[in-house]
Each structure stands twice: as structure tokens, then as C-alpha cells.
Amino acid sequence: MQVDPATTALVITDPQNDFLSPKGVAWPLVKDSVAANHTIEHLEALLQTAKSQNFxxxxxxxxxxxxxxxWQIGGAMEHWMHDAKMYQRKGPLSLEGFQGSGADFLARYKPYIEDGKTIITGPHKIFGPEANDLALQLRKHGITRVILAGMSGNLCVESHMRELTEQGFEVAVVHDATASAQLNGLDGDQAAQTNFRMIASASWTTAETVQKMKAAQR
Structure with missing residues (x-):
């Protein structure tokens, strides 16, 4: 997979406090994976590079x-997220209590996300982008290739990878710019890493991705 700023975009899923802040409700489940992958630092490196290289x-x-x-039905992690009051907002038209909440973006990413140029889609409601406007926004902006990273690996990142692939996009997953829950003998990161390599067009490290983005020519 080749990258260039004209047709390639960086897509980040869930760069939010509930996953990436020690105060977030899901932090106890993902903290070891976040530390092992250096997820927080790697996501910032991707954002910084994308902005400097006009992606x-x-x-x-x-x-x-x-x-x-x-909701009356849902899977295991859906039930857990609702029970934990994860990603809660007062309503789609209200920002009351949003600043600094679990649903808010991690503070160190805000200069990149809130610069007036980043496209923030509607929310995905379970794991994949089928219920939001991500694919539409990508197509309307002439994007055919996606560099994908974010939280969490075996849930939202993997679901976005699968759906975008089905929608005809080339997808490269940055496998050390994500992390996953580890609980009850289950390792979400291990599952995600396997599927990234088996399904995506490419599976790169952050260092490889940054190098490719810096070498790209419009």
C-alpha cells in the first residue's frame, strides 16, 4: 500500500479519556496494553506527522x-460499557459536562483535533463505522486509502478495519498505535494483532508509518 496526502487519510478511533486517561473507566482493562505498545505517544506522533505532512x-x-x-439487546462489551457509564454525554445537542469527561478527547491530542481542519464524524454506536458518516466523509474528500489507529484494537479499530475494507478502501493499521482490554484470561491485543495482519492491506509500526508519510509526495 502506497500513501500520499491527496488520497490517503489518517483515521483515529476513540482518542478519548475513558480509554486513554488513568481516570477513564476502561483504563484498568487497557493500561498494560497501552504501556506495552506506547499507544498514547504513538497516536500523538501520527497526529503530529499527519498535520505537518498535510494528510x-x-x-x-x-x-x-x-x-x-x-437498549434491550447487546454483546458482552456493550453491556460492560453501559454499566460503566462509558462515553456518556448529556445528549447529542448538549456539551454540558463534556469538557474533561470520559467522552472528551485526551488533552494532549486536542491541538491536533480541535484545529478546525480535523473532520470529526458522527459517533459510532457499537464498534464499527456502519452507523456513522465516516465512509461518506472519506469518499466526499477523495480518500481511497486509510491509515488506521486508535482504541481499542480488537473492538473499534478492528471493526473499522473490516468495514472500511468491505467498503473498498485500502487500509493500513498501525498496530502499535492501539491497545486492547486484557481480562479473564483474554488478550484483546493479541487477537487484534492477528487479524490486522490477516485482513488489512498493511500492518505497520508507528515508526514505519511516520517514515512513509514523510516520504510521500503530493
């Missing part, structure tokens, strides 16, 4: 509103 950046966030708590 478009898209963020696919995860938000839940009060009425989402009334």
Missing part, C-alpha cells in the same frame, strides 16, 4: 446518550 485527519468518536442506556 487529512478523521476522528471517529464513541458517544452514548441517556436514551442509549435503554
Amino acid at each position: 487529512q485527519v478523521f476522528v471517529s468518536p464513541h458517544y452514548y446518550y441517556p436514551y442509549d442506556q435503554n
Whole structure:
């Protein structure tokens, strides 16, 4: 997979406090994986490089509103996220209590995300982008190739990888710019790393990705 700023974008899923801050509700489940992968630092390196090299950046966030708590069906991690009050917002038209909350972006990423140029899509509601406008926004901006990273590896990142691949995009996953939950003898990161290599067009380290982005020519 080749990259160039005209047709390639950086897509980040869930760069939010509930996953990436020690105060986040999911931090106990992902902290070891985040530390092992240097996820926080690697995501910042990708954002910084994308901005300096004129790659478009898209963020696919995860938000839940009060009425989402009334869902009657869901998978194991969906139930866990609702029970833990993860990614909670007062409503789609309200920012009351949003600043610094678990649903807010990690503070060190805000200069890149809130620069008026990053495209923040509607929220994905479970794991994949089927329910938001990510694919539409990518196509409307002439993007055919995606560099994908974020949280969490075997859930939202993998689901985005699968759907974008099905939608006809080339997808390279940055496998050390993500992390996953580890609990009850289950290692989400190990599962994700296997599927990244088996499904994506490419699976790169952050260092490899940064080098490719800096070498790209418009």
C-alpha cells in the first residue's frame, strides 16, 4: 500500500479519556496494553506527522446518550460499557459536562483535533463505522486509502478495519498505535494483532508509518 496526502487519510478511533486517561473507566482493562505498545505517544506522533505532512485527519468518536442506556439487546462489551457509564454525554445537542469527561478527547491530542481542519464524524454506536458518516466523509474528500489507529484494537479499530475494507478502501493499521482490554484470561491485543495482519492491506509500526508519510509526495 502506497500513501500520499491527496488520497490517503489518517483515521483515529476513540482518542478519548475513558480509554486513554488513568481516570477513564476502561483504563484498568487497557493500561498494560497501552504501556506495552506506547499507544498514547504513538497516536500523538501520527497526529503530529499527519498535520505537518498535510494528510487529512478523521476522528471517529464513541458517544452514548441517556436514551442509549435503554437498549434491550447487546454483546458482552456493550453491556460492560453501559454499566460503566462509558462515553456518556448529556445528549447529542448538549456539551454540558463534556469538557474533561470520559467522552472528551485526551488533552494532549486536542491541538491536533480541535484545529478546525480535523473532520470529526458522527459517533459510532457499537464498534464499527456502519452507523456513522465516516465512509461518506472519506469518499466526499477523495480518500481511497486509510491509515488506521486508535482504541481499542480488537473492538473499534478492528471493526473499522473490516468495514472500511468491505467498503473498498485500502487500509493500513498501525498496530502499535492501539491497545486492547486484557481480562479473564483474554488478550484483546493479541487477537487484534492477528487479524490486522490477516485482513488489512498493511500492518505497520508507528515508526514505519511516520517514515512513509514523510516520504510521500503530493
